[in-house]
Amino acid sequence: MSFKIDRGLFKYDFIDYHAVLCVPVDADVLQIRKRYLKIARLLHPDSCGTANPAEKRLSSELLSKLVNPAYEKLYPEKKHAEYILLLSHMGKRLVQESASVELTTDMAKQLASAPNVEHIYKTAIAKIAETQYESLSQALKVIAGVSELNLVYLMRSVSKSFAIPPQTVTKVKDNPTPKQPEHPQTPQPPKEDSAAVQYLRRAQDLMAKNQLASARVELQDALKLEPNNSRCHSLIGVVYLKQNQTTMAKVHFDRALQLDPNEETALAGKRKIEQITGQNKTGAKPTATLDTGTKQPDKSGGGLFGGLFGGKKK
Numbered sequence: 309m310s311f312k313i314d315r316g317l318f319k320y321d322f323i324d325y326h327a328v329l330c331v332p333v334d335a336d337v338l339q340i341r342k343r344y345l346k347i348a349r350l351l352h353p354d355s356c357g358t359a360n361p362a363e364k365r366l367s368s369e370l371l372s373k374l375v376n377p378a379y380e381k382l383y384p385e386k387k388h389a390e391y392i393l394l395l396s397h398m399g400k401r402l403v404q405e406s407a408s409v410e411l412t413t414d415m416a417k418q419l420a421s422a423p424n425v426e427h428i429y430k431t432a433i434a435k436i437a438e439t440q441y442e443s444l445s446q447a448l449k450v451i452a453g454v455s456e457l458n459l460v461y462l463m464r465s466v467s468k469s470f471a472i473p474p475q476t477v478t479k480v481k482d483n484p485t486p487k488q489p490e491h492p493q494t495p496q497p498p499k500e501d502s503a504a505v506q507y508l509r510r511a512q513d514l515m516a517k518n519q520l521a522s523a524r525v526e527l528q529d530a531l532k533l534e535p536n537n538s539r540c541h542s543l544i545g546v547v548y549l550k551q552n553q554t555t556m557a558k559v560h561f562d563r564a565l566q567l568d569p570n571e572e573t574a575l576a577g578k579r580k581i582e583q584i585t586g587q588n589k590t591g592a593k594p595t596a597t598l599d600t601g602t603k604q605p606d607k608s609g610g611g612l613f614g615g616l617f618g619g620k621k622k
Contacts, residue, residue, distance in 0.1 A: 311448060315456055316458060324458055328375060328451055330343065330433060333462060337382070337383055337384075340379070340382045344378075347375050348379075351367045352368075370447055396559075403463055413453045425460075432457055507527065508527070508537075510523075512543070524547045531544070539564075542573035545558075561578050562574075565578070
C-alpha cells in the first residue's frame with residue numbers, strides 16, 4: 309500500500325517524521341522514544357486489538373512504512389540533530405515561499421495568526437496525539453493535519469515578528485493577519501522577571517560546577533518556555549560542546565546566531581567547532597577559549613567558563 313500525503317511539509321517533498329509520531333518539532337529524543345513506544349504497542353499486529361485481517365494488515369504497514377522509519381530518523385541523537393538542521397533550512401525556505409502556502413485545517417489557520425502560537429501549537433499536538441491512530445483509515449489525514457501545524461509553527465518560529473502574510477490568509481479564508489513591520493526585528497533577550505531567566509541562572513551555576521547533565525536539563529526547560537531565546541541556545545550549545553557532541557552544539561549555536569547575529573558565546577562556539585574540525589584534520593592543538601559572558605566569580609583565571617575549552621588546569 310502506498311502512503312502518499314500531499315499537505316503540510318509533505319507538499320514540499322519533505323518527509324515530516326514529527327507529524328507521523330505526532331510530537332512537536334522541538335521534542336527531545338526522550339519524548340520521541342516515549343511516543344514511539346506508545347504507537348508501536350497500538351499498531352503491532354500482536355497487540356492492535358482487532359481481529360479484522362484487513363485492519364491488521366493496515367496496522368502493520370503503518371508501523372513498518374511510516375512509524376518505524378520516523379523513529380529511526382528521529383531517535384538516534386546524531387540523526388535527530390541532522391534532521392533538525394534540515395528542518396531549520398525548510399523553515400527558511402517556507403518563509404521565502406510563504407505566498408504559495410495553503411492551509412486546509414481550521415487549527416492551522418488559527419495558528420497562522422494567533423498571538424500565543426507556542427501554547428496553541430503544543431496543546432493541539434498533544435490533543436491530536438491522544439487519538440491519532442485510533443481510526444486507521446483516517447491516519448494519513450490526521451498526519452497531514454499535524455504536518456500543517458508543523459509547517460505554520462516552523463514558519464513562525466523563524467522570527468518572532470513573522471506571521472503568515474495577507475495573501476496566504478486570503479487562500480485559507482477568514483484569518484486577517486495583523487500588519488507586520490517592514491523589517492523583522494531581532495528577538496530581544498528575556499526580561500529579568502521572565503520564568504526562563506531562573507532556569508538560565510541555575511544552569512550557569514551548574515555549568516560552573518561542571519554538572520553538565522543537570523545544566524542541560526535546566527536549559528532544555530528554559531527553551532520550552534522561550535524557544536527563541538538566543539542566550540539559552542548559546543549556553544546549551546556550550547554544554548553540548550563540553551560533552552563532545554559537536555553536531556548538537558552547532559545546531560544550537562546556529563539557532564542562537566539566527567536569532568541574534570551578535571551573540572558572542574555562539575560566535576565563539578562556532579569558532580571553537582572550526583578549531584576542533586581543524587585539529588581532527590591536522591592534529592594541531594586548539595588554543596582559543598570560549599567566553600560565555602557570564603559574570604560569576606573567576607576561580608580559574610578565565611571567567612566562569614574560562615577553563616572550559618582550554619587554558620590552565622587546576
